[in-house]
Amino acid sequence: MADHTLEIRDLHVAVEGKEILKGVNLTIHTGETHALMGPNGSGKSTLSYTLMGHPKYEVTQGEILLDGESLLGLSPDERARKGLFLAMQYPVAVPGVTLYNFLRSAVSAVRGYTEAARKAGNNRLNAHLIPARAFRQEVNEELAKLKMDKAFLRRYLNEGFSGGEKKRAEILQMALLKPKFAVLDETDSGLDIDALRIVAEGVNRLQAELNLGLLVITHYQRILNYIVPDFVHIFYEGRIVQSGGASLVEKLEAEGYAWLEAEVA
Numbered sequence: 001m002a003d004h005t006l007e008i009r010d011l012h013v014a015v016e017g018k019e020i021l022k023g024v025n026l027t028i029h030t031g032e033t034h035a036l037m038g039p040n041g042s043g044k045s046t047l048s049y050t051l052m053g054h055p056k057y058e059v060t061q062g063e064i065l066l067d068g069e070s071l072l073g074l075s076p077d078e079r080a081r082k083g084l085f086l087a088m089q090y091p092v093a094v095p096g097v098t099l100y101n102f103l104r105s106a107v108s109a110v111r112g113y114t115e116a117a118r119k120a121g122n123n124r125l126n127a128h129l130i131p132a133r134a135f136r137q138e139v140n141e142e143l144a145k146l147k148m149d150k151a152f153l154r155r156y157l158n159e160g161f162s163g164g165e166k167k168r169a170e171i172l173q174m175a176l177l178k179p180k181f182a183v184l185d186e187t188d189s190g191l192d193i194d195a196l197r198i199v200a201e202g203v204n205r206l207q208a209e210l211n212l213g214l215l216v217i218t219h220y221q222r223i224l225n226y227i228v229p230d231f232v233h234i235f236y237e238g239r240i241v242q243s244g245g246a247s248l249v250e251k252l253e254a255e256g257y258a259w260l261e262a263e264v265a
């Protein structure tokens with residue numbers, strides 16, 4: 001499998017005129033698992049949205065490079081097509097759009113069906129979508145691996161989903177979109193231990209299958225017992241203040257985040 005590199009270089013980001021990220025540097029290679037840990041409000045989700053190209057997050061300085069090529073001018077769907085995926089901390093509900101239709105549209109866009117139909121001027125119904133039969137089979141296989149019921153596919157996206165169901169739906173998307181790099185933003189929040197195991201198993205399996213580069217954002221140690229990081233970065237007030245191996249997780253668990261204030265000052 002080819003190796004790829006995602007490089008975040010001196011990234012500064014403002015939201016509504018206020019600087020939130022203050023010089024983030026981080027390089028992730030495919031196959032690696034990086035954990036990003038930090039207290040609430042330190043800017044972790046800001047980093048994940050900025051990576052995906054959310055329009056509200058303004059890059060005022062620095063670069064995001066995929067294999068040396070800047071992503072900054074690209075829209076979120078273009079970034080997805082380049083191989084970036086974000087599992088959101090708070091997946092939104094979309095009443096009226098079934099999980100099945102959402103997944104089929106997303107997969108069709110990321111795998112180029114949508115653009116091919118547009119370029120060919122093919123306006124037939126569903127010409128822009130991956131063929132239903134093949135897709136249905138693929139989805140069913142992934143559902144089974146995630147121990148999700150087929151009935152899910154007919155439900156509206158995230159509408160009334162439990163915390164665990166939302167997170168499994170995110171991992172299902174990831175399995176189908178087959179990214180190079182995935183950012184999991186607090187994927188552990190709201191999961192009981194069984195759901196956490198299933199989600200973590202899914203992530204580990206996909207990492208092995210796809211040679212994924214993973215950025216696991218969390219403020220608890222728990223998920224890192226199941227998705228074991230190669231590198232741990234501590235995030236505080238908009239930047240990485242310390243990096244190390246898995247032993248950093250234990251330090252955080254034992255001492256919390258309070259020591260950071262003294263250290264950074």
Ligand SMILES: Nc1ncnc2c1ncn2[C@@H]1O[C@H](COP(=O)(O)OP(=O)(O)O)[C@@H](O)[C@H]1O
Nearest residue numbers: 015016020039040041042043044045046047056
């Ligand atoms: N869309 C937004 N609008 C206004 N402020 C925001 C927005 N997103 C983030 N912020 C602010 O940026 C800071 C960091 O938030 P966030 O990135 O969510 O941190 P974390 O994920 O580490 O808890 C907070 O002070 C938050 O209020």
Ligand SMILES: [Mg+2]
Nearest residue numbers: 044045089186
């Ligand atoms: Mg967050």
